[in-house]
Amino acid sequence: MNGAEAILQCLKSEGVEVVFGYPGGQVIPLYDALHKVDIRHVLVRNEQGAAFMAGGYARATGKVGVAFATSGPGATNLVTGIADAHMDSIPVVFITGQVPHPMIGRDSFQEADVTGITLPIVKHSYLVQTVEELPWVLHEAFHIARSGRPGPVLVDVPKDIQVAKLTVPLEVASERLRGPSSGLDIDSAQLDAAAEVINASAQPTLYVGGGSLNAAAELRAFAEKTGIPVTWTLMGKGAFPEDHPLSVGMLGMHGAAYANYAITRCDTMIVLGARFDDRVTGKLATFNPEARVVHIDIDAAELGKNRIPTAPVQGDVAAALRALTVRCEPRDRSAWAKRVTDWKESFPLVAHKAMDTGEIRPQHLLDKLTQATAGRAIVATDVGQHQMWTAQFYHPAEPRLFLTSGGLGTMGFGLPAAIGAWFACPEKEVWLVTGDGSIQMNIQELAVAVIEKVPLRIMLINNGYLGMVRQWQELFFERNYSETWLHTVPNGSEVISPDFCRLMEAYGGQARRVTADADVEAAIDWAREVDGPVLLEFVVHEEENVWPMVPAGGDTGKPILEPEGGE
Amino acid sequence: MSAHNSNTECSGRPHTVSVLVENRPGVLTRVAGLFARRGYNIDSLAVAATSDPAISRMTAVVRAADEMVLQQICKQVGKLVDVISVNDHTDEAVVARELALVKVNCDENNRAEVIQIITVFRARTVDIADGEMVIEVTGAREKIDAMLRLLDKYGILEMARTGEVILARGLQPT
Numbered sequence: 001m002n003g004a005e006a007i008l009q010c011l012k013s014e015g016v017e018v019v020f021g022y023p024g025g026q027v028i029p030l031y032d033a034l035h036k037v038d039i040r041h042v043l044v045r046n047e048q049g050a051a052f053m054a055g056g057y058a059r060a061t062g063k064v065g066v067a068f069a070t071s072g073p074g075a076t077n078l079v080t081g082i083a084d085a086h087m088d089s090i091p092v093v094f095i096t097g098q099v100p101h102p103m104i105g106r107d108s109f110q111e112a113d114v115t116g117i118t119l120p121i122v123k124h125s126y127l128v129q130t131v132e133e134l135p136w137v138l139h140e141a142f143h144i145a146r147s148g149r150p151g152p153v154l155v156d157v158p159k160d161i162q163v164a165k166l167t168v169p170l171e172v173a174s175e176r177l178r179g180p181s182s183g184l185d186i187d188s189a190q191l192d193a194a195a196e197v198i199n200a201s202a203q204p205t206l207y208v209g210g211g212s213l214n215a216a217a218e219l220r221a222f223a224e225k226t227g228i229p230v231t232w233t234l235m236g237k238g239a240f241p242e243d244h245p246l247s248v249g250m251l252g253m254h255g256a257a258y259a260n261y262a263i264t265r266c267d268t269m270i271v272l273g274a275r276f277d278d279r280v281t282g283k284l285a286t287f288n289p290e291a292r293v294v295h296i297d298i299d300a301a302e303l304g305k306n307r308i309p310t311a312p313v314q315g316d317v318a319a320a321l322r323a324l325t326v327r328c329e330p331r332d333r334s335a336w337a338k339r340v341t342d343w344k345e346s347f348p349l350v351a352h353k354a355m356d357t358g359e360i361r362p363q364h365l366l367d368k369l370t371q372a373t374a375g376r377a378i379v380a381t382d383v384g385q386h387q388m389w390t391a392q393f394y395h396p397a398e399p400r401l402f403l404t405s406g407g408l409g410t411m412g413f414g415l416p417a418a419i420g421a422w423f424a425c426p427e428k429e430v431w432l433v434t435g436d437g438s439i440q441m442n443i444q445e446l447a448v449a450v451i452e453k454v455p456l457r458i459m460l461i462n463n464g465y466l467g468m469v470r471q472w473q474e475l476f477f478e479r480n481y482s483e484t485w486l487h488t489v490p491n492g493s494e495v496i497s498p499d500f501c502r503l504m505e506a507y508g509g510q511a512r513r514v515t516a517d518a519d520v521e522a523a524i525d526w527a528r529e530v531d532g533p534v535l536l537e538f539v540v541h542e543e544e545n546v547w548p549m550v551p552a553g554g555d556t557g558k559p560i561l562e563p564e565g566g567e
Numbered sequence: 568m569s570a571h572n573s574n575t576e577c578s579g580r581p582h583t584v585s586v587l588v589e590n591r592p593g594v595l596t597r598v599a600g601l602f603a604r605r606g607y608n609i610d611s612l613a614v615a616a617t618s619d620p621a622i623s624r625m626t627a628v629v630r631a632a633d634e635m636v637l638q639q640i641c642k643q644v645g646k647l648v649d650v651i652s653v654n655d656h657t658d659e660a661v662v663a664r665e666l667a668l669v670k671v672n673c674d675e676n677n678r679a680e681v682i683q684i685i686t687v688f689r690a691r692t693v694d695i696a697d698g699e700m701v702i703e704v705t706g707a708r709e710k711i712d713a714m715l716r717l718l719d720k721y722g723i724l725e726m727a728r729t730g731e732v733i734l735a736r737g738l739q740p741t
Contacts, residue, residue: 119597120604129594144648178648300641304635457594 003131004029004162007095008037009170016066018042018057018423020416024070026097029487030150031068042423042452045444047074049416051081052442054092056063056420058085059200059403060378062214064145065092065420072110075156075425076117078542082152085120087407088235089210091150093141096194098127098159115156115196123151131164139172140179147298148180150209158404172183185418186315186323187313194294194311194320195327199290202229202267203336207251207280210235210406211273211297211397214320215318219272220244222325227333231259233274234391235406238399242375244566248340248490249349250282254388257548257559258343264288264557266336268310271295273317276306277407296320311462347561354517358360362386365520366393369459371509372524377429378421382438383412384466388435401428412441416460419445424452429528430455436462436488439484443503450508457527458502458535463542471545487541504535511535569619574621575670576641579632581610581708583663584735586625586644594649598625601647607631607640611665611730622651624741626732629707656706658701660736666729667711668693672722681721690715707731 001009007030018040023031034041044050047069054065069078075096085092098107100433124144126137134157141153160234198204208229212219216239223230223246231248231262240247258522263269269291274280276365281287284306295309297300298319303312312367313320351367364391369379375397379405395536403421405413418432439460447458466474466484473481487497504511510530514523514537527534547562588594595614595648602609610628616707617624631637645653673681674697678729681690681700703712703720708731735741 054604114595115593119593119600215634299646301639304641308635356719 001166002029002033002162003134003157003164003166004033004439005036005479006041006134006166006170007138007157007162009453010135011066012037013170014064014139014142016354018062018066019066020044020053020057020420022047022050022070022074023098024074024161026071027068027074027162029159030095030097031235040423042419042448044416045447046442047077048121048412049079049442049445049448051078051092051094052084052413052416053420054094055085055090055413056380056403056417056426058090058092059417060400060424063091063424064142064551065090067092067094068096070096070097070110070111074110074295075114076112076479077117077409079215080119080408080412082118082154083402083406083408084122084408084413085152086123088405089150091145092152092154093145094152094154096154096156097162097358098156099549101158102160104142111530115154118154119493120396122154125154125156125425127156128158128161130164131161132168133168133169134161136172136176140177143177144179148183148188154406158264158316166168168488175392183314183316184319186320188323189311190311190446191320191323191327194296194313197268197294198270198324198328199331200331203266204268204270204333205248205262205266205273206230206238207263208239208248209274210270212236212239212317215272215321216399218318218321218325220319222328225325226329227331227337228270229262229337231255231263233277233406234404234442236272236274237391238396239517241394241397246337248344249508250391252277252550253282254546255280255559255562256344256349256392256546257347258340260550260556261343262340262560264532266291268292268294271297271309273297275302278552280556281551282433282550283294284377286555286557287466288557289344290367292383303528312325312434329488345514350472350562355541358481358516358539360465360514360517360520362389362538362540362544363393364517365459365538365540366390366433366523368520369433370395372404372521373429373431374526375401377401377431378418378425379431379433380404380414380421380433382434383409383411384435384438384439385463385471385544385546386433386435386438386461388459388468393480409467414438415442415449416445419449419452419454422456429457431457431459433461435467436460436464437466437484439500440498445508446504446509447535451524453532455531456533458504460532460535462488462500462537462539463544465542467544468546474543474545476551489542500535500537504533509533509535511537513537513539570605575600579630579636581628581630582637582655582657582701583661583731584627584629584641584644585654585656586627588623588625589649589651590621590623592650595625597647597649598644601643602627602629602640603714605639607636608663611728613730613732615626626730628731654741656733656735658740661733661741662726662736663707663731663733664705665711665731666703666705666709667715668727669704669715669718669723671700671702671726672698674698675698677721681718684717685714690714
């Protein structure tokens with residue numbers, strides 16, 4: 001067995017079913033061995049697509065995603081996807097080819113120091129030195145990627161290692177694998193202190209982040225026993241049922257006003273697997289500085305990074321919630337819950353219906369998507385206004401149905417992430433909600449959707465603009481729409497490019513353009529019936545804004561509400 | 568080795584942090600890169616293998632505005648897979664030493680005066696040439712700083728400092 005075969009055998013024993021990748025000079029041995037194992041390989045069209053497909057696979061399942069790329073440009077094309085996985089704590093193992101050891105450091109053809117380039121954006125990385133260490137490296141890479149706070153791990157394998165004969169066993173004793181602890185063994189003094197703070201609180205609010213996606217049942221049990229209202233971050237969306245009486249809404253810059261009121265006016269915030277990101281807190285100093293803070297996170301470094309907790313709890317969120325549910329008393333918090341509900345009624349999020357002209361308003365599309373799918377579809381988004389509207393108006397029925405690039409905010413994430421999610425969950429209905437800007441950043445992956453017969457439904461919300469930047473230009477830069485017009489919708493006699501429907505058809509998929517609100521429902525129904533990938537292009541009102549809004553660095557407790565009577 | 572981050576004000580008092588790491592390729596870059604990326608200021612960083620060649624000790628003198636920043640530094644470094652342990656020994660009983668080589672501007676007229684000063688600091692002359700003298704001094708950082716202040720008026724031509732290394736006193740591990 002050579003190194004390349006050993007890599008694939010190790011992947012197999014780690015339970016890998018599908019790998020996303022792109023061949024090249026320094027991974028030819030790896031690709032030569034590929035078909036000797038029962039692992040499906042999805043050939044992408046740009047390595048960045050592989051990185052996001054692996055990320056989408058991991059986000060939809062919590063399992064480790066895997067991407068392959070060659071050395072040099074193949075590896076550097078992964079970088080954005082690695083950074084994306086790092087920011088959102090997504091478990092992905094990236095395996096790159098490298099020039100042979102004797103060539104390293106000589107500026108060889110297609111040589112790039114990818115372990116160096118990615119050092120700040122990986123959980124860990126390896127430049128494999130000997131074929132003997134290969135099995136240990138790979139098993140440890142998977143262990144590190146998935147344990148503790150998950151994250152990306154890069155394994156850079158020089159070509160000479162891939163062709164070298166392996167004489168050591170593939171199995172590695174688990175004691176040899178380094179990595180963070182499971183977080184299941186939680187300091188009971190910390191739990192007692194946290195319970196004391198919670199029990200003493202009359203007006204607490206839960207602040208639920210991406211680290212809670214594996215703790216949905218525990219979260220529900222805890223919230224129901226204690227009667228504490230639940231708010232969530234963009235990454236925490238789906239951890240708590242949005243139709244539950246204790247469900248409040250999403251926090252932050254484009255969160256619901258009532259959710260932001262509930263977190264900035266509570267006396268105690270209970271933070272679960274979240275990191276006080278600036279898109280949630282706005283200006284930290286005004287983010288409810290009086291509140292006591294119970295902060296539960298598996299990563300000790302998050303406790304006190306941005307906000308000093310009153311009661312830090314280091315550990316797995318599910319395990320901590322189980323322990324806290326035992327320790328916390330039921331308490332009548334109905335007066336507080338009523339205040340939150342009143343805010344909800346006074347400052348609602350409104351999914352606007354059509355314009356008077358019959359033009360489509362984008363919020364309405366997401367409302368319709370929730371109705372059509374009953375929130376049971378996986379919905380991946382790209383980044384921008386459509387992402388925020390999806391976060392506001394698509395209501396997933398369970399965790400891991402809403403997939404979005406939260407921390408890095410990567411345009412081009414959505415299409416490959418949706419494809420990756422379908423490979424993870426082929427039994428599920430999968431939608432991509434994207435914009436005319438974002439989809440062009442990785443549009444080449446449409447070929448993968450067609451060739452691999454991925455029944456992906458694309459809702460392309462086309463307003464002709466890089467809408468989120470245009471919104472900031474409108475609000476903060478005196479409507480100076482500098483370089484945000486994309487020429488994707490008719491505007492006088494200007495050139496339109498591309499024609500998304502013809503483009504989709506050229507790739508081999510089906511497409512339909514919808515310009516009237518009256519046709520929205522029928523179009524969504526049609527897309528749900530079609531076999532294979534399908535694109536719905538919704539041409540919408542161009543200057544629609546996302547409301548409410550907390551300006552960057554602003555006071556989360558004082559969001560700007562939508563101007564009276566819409567815009 | 569010294570790595571300064573110009574973006575952050577060099578504020579706060581120095582703390583000595585001892586980091587045991589697995590002696591693997593790139594481990595120094597990982598730790599130093601983390602300091603730079605998170606905006607922590609390193610005054611000095613001394614690295615070498617321990618009695619176990621598979622393990623190296625990195626002793627960093629860092630500046631932290633407050634206890635929270637120092638804790639962050641230790642927690643972030645502690646998350647690196649190759650890091651075995653991180654210990655902050657500020658205000659603890661430790662033996663702390665640094666070595667400096669100092670090339671001082673001096674001639675036959677003031678050489679005796681310089682030697683008199685450095686003798687008080689138990690420093691040694693290791694090289695003398697026309698117009699300069701190289702002094703070797705070992706001790707706590709403050710002692711070296713004090714000697715440098717006194718030598719300043721003669722003109723320090725060049726200097727190399729190792730950065731502080733420490734060991735905890737008694738049986739407590741560093």
